[in-house]
Amino acid sequence: MGKMVWVLMLALGCADVAAAACSPACDLNGDGLRATVQDYAVFLGAFGTKQGDAKFVAAADLDGNRSVTVADFGLLNKFCPLGGDEK
Numbered sequence: 001m002g003k004m005v006w007v008l009m010l011a012l013g014c015a016d017v018a019a020a021a022c023s024p025a026c027d028l029n030g031d032g033l034r035a036t037v038q039d040y041a042v043f044l045g046a047f048g049t050k051q052g053d054a055k056f057v058a059a060a061d062l063d064g065n066r067s068v069t070v071a072d073f074g075l076l077n078k079f080c081p082l083g084g085d086e087k
């Protein structure tokens with residue numbers, strides 16, 4: 001795990017990616033379920049946008065650089081594998 005990722009985790013208050021405290025990072029649509037198809041849909045809807053754009057979603061900007069890029073998708077895919085809270 002890279003240093004930047006740990007900085008990100010600390011910024012999110014996450015010592016453990018599985019901890020409840022981390023859920024906001026994976027719950028993009030705010031329904032309380034992490035990493036579901038709906039969360040990925042929100043991410044994809046915001047993909048390619050930057051802060052200020054109508055479709056920008058702050059929760060989809062996982063690395064906090066104010067734009068939603070493939071780097072954010074990499075983080076989403078790594079820390080919020082699809083189907084997280086889905087039953």
Ligand SMILES: [Ca+2]
Nearest residue numbers: 027029031033
């Ligand atoms: Ca959700």
Ligand SMILES: [Ca+2]
Nearest residue numbers: 061065067072
């Ligand atoms: Ca970003």
